[in-house]
Amino acid sequence: MATKKIKVLMGQFSLETHTRGLFVVSGMLRDAGMEVVLIGNATPEQIIETAIQEDVDAIGISTYCGGELPLGRDLIDQAAKRGIKERTAFMIGGIFPPEDEPQLKKIGFDGVFPPGAVSSREAICDFVKKAVESKQSA
């Protein structure tokens, strides 16, 4: 069976100025054979619009500046409104207060990646593959 290349949209919210994580993780996913669309800074609405146009399987958000809870909630709400929430895998990674991690999962992010070994290249790439698989077989 021919497997379709996983397509991931990578971005960060409007006011984020730190791009290192975004570039590093985008490179990891590309090295793992995925197709990466890098949107850079964008609002939740723009991210979901692009996700629909590009027909991506997953969305990855890099965050550091803060605001990941309200903006993350907006992102998932927009996805639900536009009807792509169920079939898209959502990931968020970066630096945020440790107590926000369970909150981000509750909001609807399938994968949450704080700094450290839990966010290694293998962990991230494996997670994306499995999350996309389980979303699409559901």
Add this chain to the structure above:
Amino acid sequence: MLGGTQSLHVDTYDEAFSVPSERTLLPSVRTQQIIEAETQVTQVVDPLAGSFYVEALTNEAERRVLEELDEIERMGGLVEVVDNDWLHSKIASYIQREHKMIEEGKIKVVGRNVYTSKDVDLPPIEASQFREDVQKQMIAKLARLRQKRDNEKVENTLNALVDTCKSGKNIMYATVECARADATEGEMRKAFTRAFGTWRPPIYA
């Protein structure tokens, strides 16, 4: 310090998470005070001057910087290399290469790929909480401003700012007029976007 810095700020260990607390600030302040009070390093200007090793490194860094700048000039200048994605592709590929070197242990990062300990008891991170009441207050304040200001004047000054931006003239006077009419920073920023458009990072697949 040894390079002759005029200002030194030691970050707190929780600085990446939120505004630091007084408790987490103390070790940072003490670090600065130890450097200042116990080493006397502030009593001498440029203590490393003349060191063959430091001078050689400085010259090498300077040579490489000039080489990069020359290359950018040859390609048409900074605006050109941003427009054609050369600069950002270069930065992206550099940090990806550097990250691989950290993964492979070629660049050592203590606590991450060398001298790591499994069950280290990290200090708790007590990030200051985002206050929704402050957000509500600010939104209400903005709404009050928009109600009491002369919105037609705001509109006119913003349109004039757009025209000035497009004309290539000095935009400072037009911006000051917007501020005097109580236009917000966000509204002025949108005027710049209307005039200049917006830059997007290179999209690569």
